[in-house]
Amino acid sequence: MIKILFVCHGNICRSPMAEFVMKDMVKRQGLADQFYIASAATSTEEIGNPVHYGTRNKLAQVGISTAGKYAVRMERRDYQEYDYIVGMDRWNYKNMLRISGNKDKDKKISLLLDYTDHPRDVADPWYTGDFEKTYEDIMAGCKGLLEHIQQKGLV
Numbered sequence: 001m002i003k004i005l006f007v008c009h010g011n012i013c014r015s016p017m018a019e020f021v022m023k024d025m026v027k028r029q030g031l032a033d034q035f036y037i038a039s040a041a042t043s044t045e046e047i048g049n050p051v052h053y054g055t056r057n058k059l060a061q062v063g064i065s066t067a068g069k070y071a072v073r074m075e076r077r078d079y080q081e082y083d084y085i086v087g088m089d090r091w092n093y094k095n096m097l098r099i100s101g102n103k104d105k106d107k108k109i110s111l112l113l114d115y116t117d118h119p120r121d122v123a124d125p126w127y128t129g130d131f132e133k134t135y136e137d138i139m140a141g142c143k144g145l146l147e148h149i150q151q152k153g154l155v
Helices: 014-028 053-061 090-100 131-151
Strands: 002-008 035-041 084-087 109-111
Touching: 002 014, 002 090, 014 035, 014 053, 014 131, 053 131, 084 090, 084 131, 090 109
Parallel strands: 002 035, 002 084, 084 109
Antiparallel strands: none
16 A cells, blocks of 8 residues: 655645545546555644635535545654655755654655656645645646656556
8 A cells, every 4th residue: 555645834725635636536546445645734833723715615626525634743653654755845845854853764755746847846825825726736746646656566
């Protein structure tokens, strides 16, 4: 089973969007039983809060529910438990390294848009208010990540 943890600052906008987009993507390809997909925050300020209404609304437009998801924080043990720990921006990346307590010796930590032809930070709708742009970034990154996993012959 491939285990993926998506990570952003608060776990209410970008990382849960990536979590549920990827879950939907693998389900549509008949691969859901080969994946465990979750999301977490690098900070503690949103812990216990539901997914941001902008993310919920955008995903609802495409038929994806985020029901039951509440923000949680990335833990040190996640480095051992997940195969891919995927952040949304460079600040997340630095904080993911700090939380994991190592120098990513197993090369598990990456940024979502590194799996595309245009590596960059995923647009943060908390600041931009543009959940459509964030969705486009996340769709591209999730497609690229899934293709990467498939090319490695892991599923």
